[in-house]
Amino acid sequence: MKNLIILLFTLCFTNTIISQDGRLNDSFGIKGIVSTNILELNESATDVLIQEDGKILMLGSGEKLLATKGIALQRLNKDGSTDSEFGENGKVLTTNFDYDAIGISCAIQADKKIIVVGKATHLSDKISSLMLVRYDSNGDIDFNFGKNGFVILKTNNNVIPYDMTLYPDGKIVVVGTLEIQNITYGVIYRFNVDGTIDNSFSVDGVQSIYYLDLNILSCVKVQSDGKILVGGHASLSIDFDNFLFLNRYNHDGTLDSTFDKSYYFFNSPIPQTEETAEDLLIQKDGKIVLLSNYLDTLDQRYIILRRFEQTGKIDLTFANSGIQKTKVSYFTYATKFNIQTNGKLLVAAFTLNSYQATIQRYLSNGILDNTFGVDGIASITIKEKAVILNQIAIQSDGQIIGVGTLFNYDLGLITEEDVFIMRLNTDGSLDHNFGNQGNLISNFGSDERSRDIAIQKDGKILLAGEIFNGLDFDIVVVRYNPNGSLDTSFNKTGKVITDAESSEFAKSIAIQSDGRIVVGGIRYNDNNADIILIRYNPDGSIDKSFDTDGKVITDLGFDEQTKDISIYPNGKIVLGADYYDTAQSDIAILRYNIDGSLDKSFNATGIVFFDTGYDEYIGALNLQGDDKILVTGNQNKGTRSDILTARINTDGKPDIGFNVFGYVTTDLNLGRGLGTSVVQQMDGKILVSGIGDNSFGTNLRNALIRYLPSGMLDTTFGTRGIVYTVLSQIDFSNDAIIQKDGKILVAGASYNGANLDIVVLKYNSNGSLDNTFNLNGIKQIDFAAYYANSITINENGNIYICAESEAYEFNDFVLLSISNSISNTSTSIGLQVIESVAANPNPCSNQTTLQFSNKLDHATIEIWNSNAQMVQKVEDVSGLQYRINLDNLIHGIYIVKVIDGNTNLSTSKMLVKME
Template identity: 95%
Template structure:
């Protein structure tokens, strides 16, 4: 569950912003830039509001990997920092299990509640509907609105909203389009404050607009007298592409016959021209200003402003006979505009394939204001990203906020969309006190997985894994300080992403003696997988002395799957991979020189193919003290497999001193086995952790095996050299390390009856469980279905684990730290874990009793759905149990999070609600 992770891997994209006059204001954020992550894949911003207290509310959409697209809200403090009182870390993503949703427009009620209108597209029939959602001021869904906070106007035809506004009594007016066969109607809907259709408006709550075959209702405003202004464009005639209309309706939904203007062209009407209605606003004096984009017969585009009297007649005192046109490029469009307290008009525009967000300012008489930007136009360049500015808001101090969407391209394909916010000073220069040099990018992230861990000599912690970028996967390395905070001296952000122009997956990370970092993984090339090695400098930059670009890709002709790597003291790198040819699978061992070239002193080619005549798969490799290579995995014989361990000399030849043949197989008597880690003790004995399976994945066993240096089983260890530890029906180990005192730490998972728990086992050197560790040698952590991938220990004896979720769509970089003592409390970085919470019954219907292993004192209970949204919260809970009502929840899988009010310890439990 994304909200329950211990340490969250976040992506922060930072770009240089240059204002027209170059003036900086460094009092906002970090040199004016703030980057955030809301754990989603693609985001777009469509609206922005400034609350009475000056906080900034942004609306858009966000998409999570393998989940529906949803409505995204983010609230910022005045300085651009995240408002922690809103949602989860200032952010809310609302999804509906049956729909893809996009936020279109938002408004704030008098009671501070937030109304959002959006488009909801059903996943099965693909019909789009109007959706309304209401939130409390803290970002929680308001369940008193509509049905559980939602109104979805489902019809048999597409209904797409374009704009929304509120009456002072809370009624909601929405405009948009209704598509019926080949005709598109403009529509105006009015809802009561509770989300029901207001039948006092046009009898059935809806008014349609029809002039031609295409009619779009783009914008809506309510006058102080309650009358409704609706603007849009219509087309379909052979004489023109489209023209504008501006209608005014009485409160009952009838057209206001006293309003002069209903339908008009650019004056005079010209055949084969196109004009689109973008926005409208009402001045304090009641005059009406509209914004449009116009394309003439010569393919020249203009931004058009018109002003009308309250009666609907054109205001001849504005610009040139009521109309102001500004010539722009063919690919430039206006989006929205706003009015300052002094009557000046701010217009947001964008140009396709341009990295500039553009704002124009006009005087109250319609003339460009040359005191703003350069000749009335401020251009904000965002390097390497296409920016579409969608909305403008004005703060009480006159500073200007713009929000929109950044489109990141790769080979002309959009690979990512992010929200962005800019803030300008009143003269059009960027406010460098806001975000990062006047700009804030909100990246709602993606799916990340941590695969391996390494600890530097200074105690800093490295995690390697991969992240989905919207198109494919890239390798990610994150570095933490010993206290778990991101190390910003590492690539400035604490993390580095590397793309090798395909999908890349990290499998192993190791540190050279000089501090350089090597990551081994898999790179997919068309239908094949190759080996990839990447080397970084200690500061996180790519080491270009490593094969000129920091990356080495090795293709052995078929599929190669990297599993593990290790580094010699002299900097040479040894890597183990599965090698698949057309006939069978073998183990490939490769050795590289320090510059990334294959080491030809190793088996003449730098490569050893290990083949026993069967299928072999590698689980792990390591180096002995004498630089010989230890490899473990398994050997398949038909439907059975044994744990396979081999030792290879430094020249690449099998070590015949290891069980004569250079390898040994061990039958766990469970049908199938796999060695997952291998390490040499100080006395030369070899320890292998593994998994035994006698029922194809439904009955797994932990196994720990110790061999003598000769390859024979060490009969002084466990039972004839093997230790089994049975905790549940499913137990497995992924990694093992040996402490300086000879005790053994094993990390993996066990089954708790519903999902997997992280487990750490500590053994004495003879194979017995160490009862000084968590009283019984076993530490089990119920942590949102995560399991341990890798384990490491620092000089102080602290244990660190990187973990991964068994659910593909719920993954983040997770790092846990566990105390290495008798204490029965495990400490995770950022959050501590209490022992247990149980739900009875589970699955449940409308109620269940939560039972706690220790007495809670003023605790908080949170329930999160599978889309990473908190859907219910109960505070001030004390005692050993609590009966919780679940009436507001639909059927599905939830995570219950319990946070103790006194100790701030937390735990989580999966909960299933039935229909």
């Protein structure tokens, strides 16, 4: 059978708003803005440096699926493109499996090696330590530093680094805090070039500061004479007024008595409620500038700059008093600042409630520079994305690089935060030649994800997921013919994308008896997550008889995260969600009428909050033959979590015929457990697939549990009702179904030593593996680090799986079909690959590079316009990438179709060409 493989990737323009005088500079990245999903799940940028050669080095943190959080480095060329000579495709992620690590600050030695300081939190005792890592200039770890490239200053108390700087001789100075009982000390550490503690500094390499009970050292610089300047703030506790201090230390760690003592610890002449030191710098003339955030007694917030003479006295020539106050909104915070070669000061800030990053520029005398942005302030707003601007750097030509974190409001298991990079021209306008309108989105991240699968009566296959539109995520439903080709009778294109004016994520799909399609998911608004239901007609159009516009959004007052839906024979819809209030998490079960209204015959309100006295989380739900509701998930008891399975009557009350209380918990003796699917057998027994975890995501186990209708474990199944199948260190199941013959199919993943494989397991009804399936009951598919999300089976017994990638640079809708027999288990793929194709850059101008996840052999590349006309064709393409010229194309949206020369399988990518 010929398999048509379609990959759809959409990247549109980021909706960026700049202040009146702001113009995007088209020379950096793609129109000046880059928002980067650097690694797999959550990413943030905390520091940025410009190398001598003009390359941009960015530091932050990131985490991959099933791994600890690590230090992330990315290096870009001067124009914002990826520096392929650094790490892997310009990026390095450094993890230590005993710690979660966050990069705080970085510096470049004279020999071009890179020093990073970070916070390392031990996974078992949760104690935070200072971590140093050194890299060679190409991104490799320097094993001559510390122990195998690392220094972890492990103590019995929390040590949190805030800033770092280097001496010209390579010695390293780090400032931060040390918590001992109820006291937080400010601390200064000095290390030798090899990473050992420098005992010539304050005898033991450490100098502490104590003024009040809470002392925070937040910034440090080394003067040209080797003396150390530190800035910070102190208070009686976190709830009391803060006071600033500025200290100077001699090379040996003693206080410098020549530095004006009145500023060792000073009460500002401004009436105080709260003031925090953020950064300091030293001008060429030796004068010292300190940046702080200040909140007065009337809750008015200011950004404060103070300048001091070399002696430590306040410099009265700066802003006429030595202090510059800039009035800002209550939610605006300054983070870091820098100085231009002409002495002008640049301050980075962000505003929490307006999705806005700002850079302020001051003249050398402390007055706002009205030639920059609007009245001295350049503002950058990205619609529906919160931006925290953490650091700025200045290129040799005066252009300004800003980095930080961009929040996408995806609170699920995939990406929540992306790295944000922007470049401004010297007048404060965004550099349109960098990134996407001044920002760069350099995706290691997700483009589209398939979450759930369903098969219609006619054999057509539905996948639901989400797709990134260049600004946020929308829900997408795709329909395929039984042979895997796109069904163009469905919304004319085979797919329908639904935007509810925010970020929306699909979690489950179900089909009504009349063929209408219901998708349940999550919709994020400014403050929290809500439940969303969307109903489509069989042709893919929105069903406007469902709450007038086809969409129902339910807000229970806090965060609600949809996990699963099911449909009654009469068309009513039951939905399960996690419900988070200020105190705990409960399971919420909602039932809707066929018109989308809440069904008040269900617990009087249409809503049941299932609470066992602990935190509960739902993994899945299903309906029994008698319409009772089965729910599985977990009960979190703090030190451990057990698999929770519950049964609810049709009126919304717990079924006391199920283990008396209406629920049962099962301890897998692995520390943590989660039920991921639940289904009732023909004989009334209840099957739950789940995951057991005994070491925070690094030792996962597949589990199958079967209960009697009464809620007792079925001892005829496996060992006392439980079956474990161990394939590797990391195995997990996401879905399970029961065939008509009673055999069980489970879909999930297993770790192959490098990444995840898709796994399908087939069991006999007694829990033993079915050796008529792929000889041993196990089908393991090494498929570009994808794992199965959902499994279903058609009338002919063919198995279909929707899958998602842990390697998000190639995260696409994937549909696989595998045969259900002893040996004929060749994989046919309904939606994916030759393998995947990525375009960099995208959007692009005259050229872009197509990158393939598998090597091509004599392939053909076709480019089609939006009128379904082929406008360009390239034949005999081989290799892992191909640079394609687009000079003859006008700006617009195109489909790039790649057809493999050997298999005739094809994949497509959406490409945006700009003017």
